[in-house]
Amino acid sequence: MKERADNVPGNIYHNRKAQWAAYLALFAALALLPLIAGDSFVLNQLARYAALAMLAVSVSFVWGYGGILSLGQGIAFGIAAYGMAMTMQMQSQDPVSAPIPSFMLTNGIETLPWLWAPFWSTPVGLILTLAVPTLFFIGFGAMMFQARVAGVFVAIMTLAMLAALYSMAYDMQPYTAGFNGITPPAPFVFMGITFDPYGTTAYYLCIAILAFVTLSAKALLQSKFGTIVQAIRDDAERVRFLGYNVAYYQVVVFAISGLIAAFGGLCWVLIVQYVSPTSFEITLSISAVIWAAVGGRMSLFGAIVGAFLINGMQSYLGDELQQIWLIILGAAFIGVVLFLPNGIAGVIERVLEGVKPNRETSSDRQLASIGDSVKESV
Template sequence: MNRLFSFFQDRHAGLGSILLLAIVLMVVMPLVFDIYRLNLAGRYLTYAFVALGLVLCWGYGGILSLGQGIFFGIGGYAMAMFLKIEASDPESTSIQTTPGIPDFMDWNRITELPWFWVPFNSLTFTIIAVLVLPAAFAFLIGFAMFKRRVSGVYFAIITQALAVVLTILIIGQQGYTGGINGITDLRTLMGWDIRDDSARYLLYYLNAVLLIGCLLIGRWVLNCKYGRILTALRDKEERVRFSGYDVANFKVFIFCLAAFISGIGGAMFTLQVGFMSPSFIGIVPSIEFVIFAAVGGRLSLVGGVYGALLVSFAKTMFAEAYPQLWQFLIGAVFILVVLVLPYGLASIYGRFGHRMRTPFERWLGDRKARSSASSGGFQEPLQEKRP
């Protein structure tokens, strides 16, 4: 019975924080922000997918990846390829030398759609690619690294190097990828104008719903047996290995799950903003994603979302107010948070959350205490007998 109350209390607190975040995202922000700020918030929410994946991968799995921009970019480019094919119909590209193909291909004298672009004529295939390709690429990286027990700073450097390689590859293959400019001028999704204000509202809500869904998936993973083993693996990897578990398989799974979630964020970014470029794949965005998770709290799923929103909004406000100094201000904020709150902003609740408990949570805590006392877990001190 004690375990039941403990589990329900922890689970209730986690779902409560997710519910509060859902209210903030789907009620408060649409009422407070105008369409411009709400569109910015939607863009920042796409970063929160990557921060959430990093909380799972780094905070609970102990796997620091400095190349999460890879998976964000793969998901984004997959969606951008579908949208670009739709925007390149023969009527819209009639002035090109070869109508019916993306404009950057025509500029580079490519006369037909490359074979790996052809499947992206289908929205169904595109959605599957957004979900599968990032996870598949993460599986290749993770299987090759973790089976050889590559971890720690070495794994972080390798993922960072892979982000640089992929960026160079995309820029170098300009005729197939759009090069440094990326894939731009994305206007419609199945004939639906994604640049319209009503479309931006709908995309924002879709973004929020998908993010809440990913939070619930992450919460479920951490609450099951796998989550407990993952935490033990982070703290004492050798002890888990000697207990008979295949440590590499656990690491591969959580790394793939983080990539899966990041790919969804990349696809939503393309829909929200209307373009995708290699500038969101390299070292700088990947490090920014780590900052989001660190500031929000690398041991808190919801904290990663708040970190992405707060840091991104702070970056925008600083850039508007102090165009020459905003990078230093963002760096100062990050240093301050790390020095004062090593576990991010989420640790504030850990310190003072007991003062903000709801009556229902207090009831659960009291019920747990009474159950523990009745089962012998707590005993009143014996009164001294006087002669």
């Protein structure tokens, strides 16, 4: 459901308590799915959808709320996926008898590269898996937003960076296994717990992380920070004139979205036990935009629903409609843009409202709230 800075009396859709109840109900339903879907293959698929839903949530956060159309969320997803694969691979290596992965030996590397050395430690590997893409987004975001890059130019720059990283992962075969990718031979183990990708433990971990990043992002968006971010989305110049550092807020939003996408990449490799340059493919990042748009880009709840819905349809219809699936997906995106600009969440909003829309826009309310805050500080 779409969060707003205010509570609209008599409208349950905009009631914050109702929104939190809806989110909790969603995650409770996901937690109960293993009781219904006893098949391990179905459970593995649902865990994959949860990992991809994090990518959709990151798009909703940065685009729907931050007003930044990033086509490069796969950057953080892919970097984290490689970090997790390296961590899992080193868990399977023996420091004495087999310190170097076999694909490196095939490529003539006789000593473990310094880039791989920190991943001997699983905790350090996990920290790097999340920290590296987040720091990358901070640096990349600062470069763009300090220069006041906006609109389509952000989309172009993120897309170009994504393509560059795809080429690097593909060409650096001695260190990344190239197009063959890295396939850790054993499930991930942490604190004595083995996360079987087809078991309930891995599934519940993915759902718990999805719930954590979603609810944390929702709480942040309902704070003063979230109000300012949404006001910047609606009219950055007016917010700048009020004395706020717009670039700072944009960098923070961009970095948080990268962290959310990084969690998705971590969970993805934990479930599929494989990573390749396809994690950096343009198709994945654009698909995430479509998931968020179908569910409702200004709704974290809708982004999750969109990711599960589209990926579920692809899993069960993609084989039969393999030749035209991408056409169907593109047509769905065009249809949403033309007829349902707020996606599934917008339809729910209309159904629950049933009243005349307020003449005062959300942008006006947000800017008024910011103005009041400035007056109080003065």
